[in-house]
Amino acid sequence: MSFTSSLTLGHLDTRQHEAAAAAVLRVLEAHDLEVELVPADRDGLVAHMQAGRIDLLATAWLPDLDAGLVDPAQMEVLGGVLYRPFLMWAVPAALVIPGLVSIADLHRPEIAAVIDTKIVLPPWLEPHAQRVMTVYELGRSGYRLEVLDAEVAFDRASALLDAAAAAVLPLSQPHALAHGGRLRPLEDPEAALNTRQEARLLLRRGLRASLDPDLMDELEELTLGNPVVSALEHAMRRDGMTADEAAEAWQRGRLTPRA
Structure with missing residues (x-):
């Protein structure tokens, strides 16, 4: 045949x-x-x-x-x-902020005072990030989403990661920026993100x-x-x-x- x-x-x-x-x-x-x-x-x-x-x-x-x-x-x-694959909110693994373990910890005054409240992400992640914002009521602590073109969002996230900046990075895994273990995913106790796919x-x-x-x-x-x-x-x-x-x-x- x-x-x-x-x-x-x-x-x-x-x-x-x-x-x-x-x-x-x-x-x-x-x-x-x-x-x-x-x-x-x-x-x-x-x-x-x-x-x-x-x-x-x-x-x-x-x-x-x-x-x-x-x-x-x-x-x-x-x-x-x-x-x-799965979705995650992560911070640079080299970033040390005591007490920052989960997304819920972003409300803590001592954390909100030092971390960037502007959260950069590509368009396809926006509806998922909006759910996280709603479930954890992050807006009341001043956090906001900045949706950028996918490549611009990647370049911004890459620069923040290289600098070990005090910033939250909504990403998918697998991802180029996850290579080498440079990201630390935050726990999601309210299960606002999708389960593993x-x-x-x-x-x-x-x-x-x-x-x-x-x-x-x-x-x-x-x-x-x-x-x-x-x-x-x-x-x-x-x-x-x-x-x-x-x-x-x-x-x-x-x-x-x-x-």
């Missing part, structure tokens, strides 16, 4: 998803598949999948964060878990039968882990690698996942 020789690989147009997609691409190319990458924002991916233009999506964060990407009539969720591959309905079973087995067994995805994105942002170069370095054992 002959199997398909080409497919389209979609991913959300962020560095984390690009990094994970590049690792999946290495697996596909090892099976001699010709692959077209399809990066897009969330709405664009949904439109592509509804039109049947994406064969494989890497990755959807399930069951909550990317639930809108899963239309059972269009895509099936593959069994493997590539990594386990599973990063899964989505396959276009009806395509499974046309793919080599050995490839399907490998895709469903593929595991990256949060430290690997963080290391891939770190290599892209700090070392100037393309996603493909970072994935090749990982495959050859030249990337050290440390977070």
Whole structure:
């Protein structure tokens, strides 16, 4: 039986998803598949999948964060878990503020007096951060959100982390800034943030039968882990690698996942 020789690989147009997609691409190319990458924002991916233009999506964060990407009539969720993302509010690990353990501690007068009350974040995290602000009533202690373009927000967070600044950083894990253990997540006693997710591959309905079973087995067994995805994105942002170069370095054992 002959199997398909080409497919389209979609991913959300962020560095984390690009990094994970590049690792999946290495697996596909090892099976001699010709692959077209399809990066897009969330709405664009949904439109592509509804039109049947994406064969494989890497990755959807399930069951909550990317639930809108899963239309059972269009895509099936593959069994493997590539990594386990989650949202966090963190501070630089090198920052020492006695008593700052959880998000709730941000209200303490001695902490609010020294920490930056302006919290910088990218647009996609705003609804989640608004929930944290509401649940912990952080506005009454003067905290406010500053939503910036994704790349500007990353550069600002990176500079704050490099300086070990007294600042709160809402981020997702995996993340380039999490590489090397330089972040200290704050506890979330009120569970205002989403629980841990599973990063899964989505396959276009009806395509499974046309793919080599050995490839399907490998895709469903593929595991990256949060430290690997963080290391891939770190290599892209700090070392100037393309996603493909970072994935090749990982495959050859030249990337050290440390977070």
